[in-house]
Amino acid sequence: MTKTKNTSLHLRVNGEIKQRAQQVYDDLGITVAEAVNMFLHKSVIVGGIPFDVRKIEPNAETMAAIKEVEEMKKNPSKGKGYTDVDVMIKELLT
Numbered sequence: 603m604t605k606t607k608n609t610s611l612h613l614r615v616n617g618e619i620k621q622r623a624q625q626v627y628d629d630l631g632i633t634v635a636e637a638v639n640m641f642l643h644k645s646v647i648v649g650g651i652p653f654d655v656r657k658i659e660p661n662a663e664t665m666a667a668i669k670e671v672e673e674m675k676k677n678p679s680k681g682k683g684y685t686d687v688d689v690m691i692k693e694l695l696t
Contacts, residue, residue: 611638 620634627637644652660668674681684690 627634
């Protein structure tokens with residue numbers, strides 16, 4: 603690959619995510635710019651996004667829990683409500 607002049611890339615990112623990523627990269631001893639360059643290089647090497655991107659489908663147990671919550675929202679008498687977290691935790695643990 604021929605060496606070309608560097609160019610600028612301007613993008614907008616969530617400030618909190620940038621700050622958290624910066625800490626990760628600081629711990630690795632690299633800058634955000636170096637991390638972005640690594641991402642771009644790896645994208646070229648693999649011919650796409652260099653990590654798995656997919657929608658994660660919930661398993662049957664999670665789907666059952668989601669349905670249960672939806673039913674409880676429609677009919678609050680199907681579930682028990684709490685106004686005191688300590689009471690709820692005590693009942694859950696006994």
